Amino acid sequence: MERILFGDNQFFGVNHASDEKSREQLIKFKKDETIIKTLDIAKAAGVNTFMCTTYDRIANICEHIRNHPEKYVGYKIYPCMPYAHKYANAVTELGILGALKAYMPRNIFTTALKGGMAYLSEDHEKMMELLIDAEMKMFHGVDTPVIFLQNVVTDLLLGMKAYGMLAAFHGYVKKKYKAEAGFITMNLPLLSSVLENLGIEQPIICASINKEGFRMSGGRSLYEKVIAEKKNKVIAMQIFGGGFINADDAIEYIKSIEGIDSILFGASTSDNINRTIQQLNI
Amino acid sequence: MEHKIRLGLIGLGKMGISHLAIAGGNENIEVVGVCDTSKLVAGFIEKQTPFKVYDDFRLMVKESKPDAVIVSVPTKYHSEIIEELLDSHIHVFSEKPLTLDAAISQRLAEKAELLGLVNQVGYHNHFIGTFEEMCRLIDKKVMGDLYHFTAEAYGPVVTKEKDSTWRSKPEEGGGCLYDYASHVIDLVNYALGEIKQVSGIQLKKIYSKDVEDAVYGTLHLNSGLSGILSVNWSDEAYRKMSTKITVQGKNGKLIVDATELKLYLNGAVKGETYERGWNTVSIGMLQDQVDFYLRGEEYTAQLDYFVDCIKKKKTGEHNRFRDAAKTDHAIEMIRKSK
Numbered sequence: 001m002e003r004i005l006f007g008d009n010q011f012f013g014v015n016h017a018s019d020e021k022s023r024e025q026l027i028k029f030k031k032d033e034t035i036i037k038t039l040d041i042a043k044a045a046g047v048n049t050f051m052c053t054t055y056d057r058i059a060n061i062c063e064h065i066r067n068h069p070e071k072y073v074g075y076k077i078y079p080c081m082p083y084a085h086k087y088a089n090a091v092t093e094l095g096i097l098g099a100l101k102a103y104m105p106r107n108i109f110t111t112a113l114k115g116g117m118a119y120l121s122e123d124h125e126k127m128m129e130l131l132i133d134a135e136m137k138m139f140h141g142v143d144t145p146v147i148f149l150q151n152v153v154t155d156l157l158l159g160m161k162a163y164g165m166l167a168a169f170h171g172y173v174k175k176k177y178k179a180e181a182g183f184i185t186m187n188l189p190l191l192s193s194v195l196e197n198l199g200i201e202q203p204i205i206c207a208s209i210n211k212e213g214f215r216m217s218g219g220r221s222l223y224e225k226v227i228a229e230k231k232n233k234v235i236a237m238q239i240f241g242g243g244f245i246n247a248d249d250a251i252e253y254i255k256s257i258e259g260i261d262s263i264l265f266g267a268s269t270s271d272n273i274n275r276t277i278q279q280l281n282i
Numbered sequence: 283m284e285h286k287i288r289l290g291l292i293g294l295g296k297m298g299i300s301h302l303a304i305a306g307g308n309e310n311i312e313v314v315g316v317c318d319t320s321k322l323v324a325g326f327i328e329k330q331t332p333f334k335v336y337d338d339f340r341l342m343v344k345e346s347k348p349d350a351v352i353v354s355v356p357t358k359y360h361s362e363i364i365e366e367l368l369d370s371h372i373h374v375f376s377e378k379p380l381t382l383d384a385a386i387s388q389r390l391a392e393k394a395e396l397l398g399l400v401n402q403v404g405y406h407n408h409f410i411g412t413f414e415e416m417c418r419l420i421d422k423k424v425m426g427d428l429y430h431f432t433a434e435a436y437g438p439v440v441t442k443e444k445d446s447t448w449r450s451k452p453e454e455g456g457g458c459l460y461d462y463a464s465h466v467i468d469l470v471n472y473a474l475g476e477i478k479q480v481s482g483i484q485l486k487k488i489y490s491k492d493v494e495d496a497v498y499g500t501l502h503l504n505s506g507l508s509g510i511l512s513v514n515w516s517d518e519a520y521r522k523m524s525t526k527i528t529v530q531g532k533n534g535k536l537i538v539d540a541t542e543l544k545l546y547l548n549g550a551v552k553g554e555t556y557e558r559g560w561n562t563v564s565i566g567m568l569q570d571q572v573d574f575y576l577r578g579e580e581y582t583a584q585l586d587y588f589v590d591c592i593k594k595k596k597t598g599e600h601n602r603f604r605d606a607a608k609t610d611h612a613i614e615m616i617r618k619s620k
Contacts, residue, residue: 013521014521015541016541016566017541017542017565018541018542018564019524019526019539019540019541019542020542022521085522094447095447097322098447122325122329124330152577155303155307155574155575155576156303156576157303158303159302159303159304159307159574160299160302160303160306160327160330160331160333161306161332161333162326162330164330186575186576187307187574187575212566213571214566215575216571217571217572217573217574217575218573219571241564241566242564242565242566243566244566244567245566
């Protein structure tokens with residue numbers, strides 16, 4: 001993994017500090033060209049990995065990368081799945097079964113498997129594999145060496161103690177996509193001990209790590225202790241706490257923590273991108 | 283080791299599953315049983331998790347002997363289940379709204395209080411730092427005498443004409459009024475005062491056939507203050523539910539959502555750090571961190587509060603049945619006035 005990874009929240013109006021900023025960003029990045037232009041600014045500054053949620057629009061970015069192979073030599077995408085609000089809104093409206101039906105590949109419910117759902121409902125690993133394949137379709141021909149499970153799913157499985165599913169995700173991503181599994185979480189200490197007990201060595205964990213302890217469940221000092229043990233490959237995200245932590249302080253803190261392998265950040269303007277990369281690199 | 287609260291869950295829809303995961307991540311809780319009639323969900327819990335699954339809540343209560351139960355079944359089943367749980371001397375956390383009949387909600391509140399049982403409803407906005415600060419600012423009259431408010435929520439739940447579930451049936455507690463709007467109405471009751479009367483109500487169908495997708499109207503409070511309610515769950519311009527309260531007073535204006543608090547003051551107020559003009563505070567500066575996070579600190583915080591009340595044998599001050607009964611009453615007024 002590279003030291004600095006470029007994130008996608010700013011492109012899709014995900015802003016944990018302000019709904020208003022979120023709307024401004026949605027307007028700014030309405031066109032795919034604007035996203036591509038911004039990715040290219042980060043690329044020119046030496047950041048060759050884009051970590052993104054599996055929104056429908058990412059398919060267009062992948063298409064662009066496939067169409068310009070000479071420009072994107074060595075460029076990597078780390079997909080993060082699923083885009084949870086899509087499912088959550090569907091569950092509120094259609095119920096759990098209805099939502100699954102809406103997003104499962106269509107052929108399962110037609111001729112191939114009569115009573116497909118009843119059959120599938122007993123094979124949870126298989127159901128997850130089908131959902132992973134559906135989300136991975138758009139990335140064909142693009143280098144995706146790490147595939148992430150979004151925090152809402154990681155933490156849901158963690159809380160429900162459905163540990164086997166975490167192991168199944170890890171195993172399937174390796175087998176089918178020759179990729180490493182990554183886990184995004186808001187509960188790093190708990191996840192770290194669970195993955196260790198599952199026998200998963202040096203798992204990739206992406207978590208909020210910042211000076212103010214924002215979204216660091218269990219507290220900052222426990223995080224620092226677990227990270228220092230170096231049992232995981234750690235990616236720090238939300239280093240600015242979603243925007244309320246002073247940028248210089250945030251960067252000084254994150255650079256002082258030993259055991260962090262990579263730092264994920266996103267920004268919309270060329271100035272912010274270049275300045276942050278420069279500060280992180282010093 | 284300290285005694286853990288023995289918790290049961292009835293209903294494993296979106297909220298039930300979320301509660302289960304949060305309870306599973308809580309060191310003060312032992313989940314002793316979960317109950318759902320859906321084979322799909324029950325099958326998953328049975329095979330993939332260590333929790334004991336039932337398809338009959340009475341059997342679950344009898345066998346697993348919970349101290350407390352979370353009820354997150356469709357609203358029309360709430361009253362019957364909650365009544366039986368209270369009769370069995372079990373503390374109850376219910377999803378919102380409490381019931382479809384304000385008189386029944388009030389009776390359940392009285393019963394729970396008489397029996398000394400902790401009773402709480404899942405209006406989670408009370409546990410969001412920005413809304414908590416909003417309540418403090420209103421109580422301290424920082425914006426001066428209030429003359430108007432706007433209470434809004436928008437989101438993309440129903441954005442196409444589709445198959446029906448219980449959420450598309452008004453008699454089962456479906457529709458935007460019982461869902462999105464109940465949160466906003468509850469926030470008004472909690473932060474600004476009890477709703478006495480409603481007027482100019484419009485319940486609009488947009489994509490749904492049998493239920494409203496939007497609720498608009500005027501709310502009149504006991505205090506004499508009035509304001510606008512505007513809620514729409516068919517608004518695709520929003521990525522997820524967004525709730526916003528704007529309060530206007532003679533000394534300023536307050537705009538609050540789950541991410542940010544913005545306060546304009548005509549003049550500074552003694553004892554407050556807010557300055558004249560615009561002040562903005564991000565949720566990161568107002569929210570206490572939790573021990574296990576899923577979807578938002580407030581979901582964990584409300585369950586922590588429930589468990590804390592049980593442990594300390596206190597009735598609690600947030601989201602009691604009696605508060606939720608007031609919200610059910612306002613919902614009833616809105617439904618009847620159309």
